[in-house]
Amino acid sequence: MIVDRPPSPLFPGFRVVDASTPETTIRAAIGGSGPPLLLLHGYPQTHAIWHAVAGRLQERFTLVCADLRGYGCSGKPPSTVDHAPYSKRAMAGDMVALMALLGFERFHVAGHDRGGRVGHRLAADHPDRVERLAVLDIAPTREMYRDTNDAFARAYWHWFFLIQPAPFPERMIGADPDAYWLKKCGSGRAGLAPFDERALAEYLRCFRDPAAIHASCEDYRAAASIDIAHDDADGASRLPMPLLALWGEHGAVHACFDVLALWRERTADVRGRALPGGHYLAEELPDEVAAELAAFFGEGARP
Incomplete structure (x- = not known):
């Protein structure tokens, strides 16, 4: 079932649904x-991160900008001891x-x-559904x-804080x-300069x-446990579809990892580059991100 909701000023002309x-x-x-x-989108945001990019891509693609489960106005189902309801497998299933x-x-x-981690698991679990995959400012979870x-631990301290047992980080x-x-x-x-005041609110x-x-928090607990188990169960298999990796040259991912090398461990056809920004690329550099996505997904357009 699909229920229409009031339109969003960040996405003029778009239909908003639950x-x-x-x-x-x-x-x-x-x-x-x-x-x-x-x-x-990523943490701790919502689909609003795409508002500037969407305006630059809407004439070329039908865009579906979604809140992941647990975030924004999407549902927040109860979790379990193994954090499975917030595994990237569960989140990917929502999107399918x-x-x-x-x-x-x-x-x-x-x-x-x-969102890139959900996209990675979506492509691994449902390769028949995903034509092409782009990830922004991440390398694969297990390898990171x-x-x-x-x-990296100093820059991404929240990775290690959020996985602490509940309810400690939640209370803090x-x-x-x-x-x-x-x-x-x-x-x-x-x-905070990259964030539109309406999106920030x-x-x-x-x-x-x-x-x-x-x-x-459950999202991150799953990432450090059941998500890695799912990655390990993939064995030596690699994603069959093309993958574009974009990352910020002023961010920790660029400073601490060889992004393309790590993605080549997980997929056969990888390309990408650093862009002159930080972590929040879609809001810092919407022109550049939109151009990269249009070129990459345009290659894969069906006749």
């Missing part, structure tokens, strides 16, 4: 025309169901941060944990969620929900 999937409800903004492209409800059996995927060094964040969000997202080279509004704080 879609009932087998396990939860997913909020999405849908607009544009052309081949379907699913856009997934969402796209099917919208009539899209095959589609492109682009994901930033956590494996190759963590002092510099919940004491002042705005201060936490602004510290987490505003400590980079660009500070939406991020903070959504993150104040204690259920969203808990769900986002």
